[in-house]
Amino acid sequence: MPAATSGQTIGPFWHLIEHPEWADLTRFGAAGDRIELTGSVTDGDGAAVTDAAVELWQADPPADHLFPGFGRCRTDARGEFRFTTLKPGPVPGRGNAQQAPHFAIALHARGLLKGLVTRAYFAGDPMNESDPLLSSIDDPERRATLIARSRGAGHWRIDIRLQRGPSGETETVFLDV
Amino acid sequence: MESARDPIPFRPYEPGTQPPYDVPAYGSTHKRHPQEALARLPHTVTEVAGPRFNPSQFPPIPDLSAVNGKAALGERIIVRGRITDEGGHPVPHTIVEIWQANAAGRYQHPADQHDAPSDPNFRGEGRVYTDEDGWYRFISIKPGAYPWRNHHNAWRPNHIHFSFFGSGFAARLITQMYFPGDPLLELDPIFLAIPDKAARDRLVCKLDMTLTEPEWALGYRFDVVLRGHAATPMEG
């Protein structure tokens, strides 16, 4: 059987398939612990990435007709994105492991010939200590790139760096999936 | 420790079939490719599960070639193909997102500054679903080539952008479909970034006279393979 088809960049004009309401995963009426996840995407010059598609996926709460589990948001002229969703709970890992609550985030943009995948965990969650992925990353500064910070009630923030920044800011951990 | 209840992971990508992140000939990769090694992540429910779209919440847009009954300019085309996974199984009822330039090579997008006419009757976005056997079909206009500023006198070959989701988030695929016989393909750093020639050539659709409708539109066939699972569960 043939191998999976090759990827190509989403390019700079993907906004033709952009629907801003997709950034609100609660728009079909899902009830639960509603939160906002905001953040930014910057490149190796520390410049805002203003043409990215940021995709959010969460396996919890389980997707249904009220909750798609998936959202997409463009980065704006400041490289910023914003999602409204429900806070995920823990989900099983492999074997007997449990995974701390997290989002999967995929980035697609001009200059990315295939998507980049990362995660956002929640600062202060006690399950982070035993999460298999977080535990596998030895460098604490790198590990911290996977953890969203609280910005007050129901608001979390994560900044994504495609490369080490000009002042030594740490490159986000991207995942080989 | 692994457990029998673990989700079945997707297969690793075949070597050479996916473009790298760092491609010197494609300037936009310079400041955007990760420089650290990717962290290996054995697939969990997060990677193996994925979104499901349904036509009632995400309605189909199967015809890009007209707006309000007014036909776009250009060469009308029909694109049809089958989506299977690496095990050869059809991927049914999955969403296919489509976007492209018009016949003149212009996107209906504020950032597109190419000096070519826009066409109010061309719809730059499409959305269809596969049927139970993995087949999809849409109608459009053959997109024009367009210049980009990657290098002196750089022109993209004619292409249609596609987005696929498949059965899990780690099977997500965004790609471009090209047209047979396009001399710009051998000059295009994006197309050429795929190391394996056979894999590259699978992004080129085929003229198909069984899809072509007489006196109306040429038909092109474009089949897509999404990631399959590393091991097939016992059937029966």
Ligand SMILES: [Fe+2]
């Ligand atoms: Fe394009």
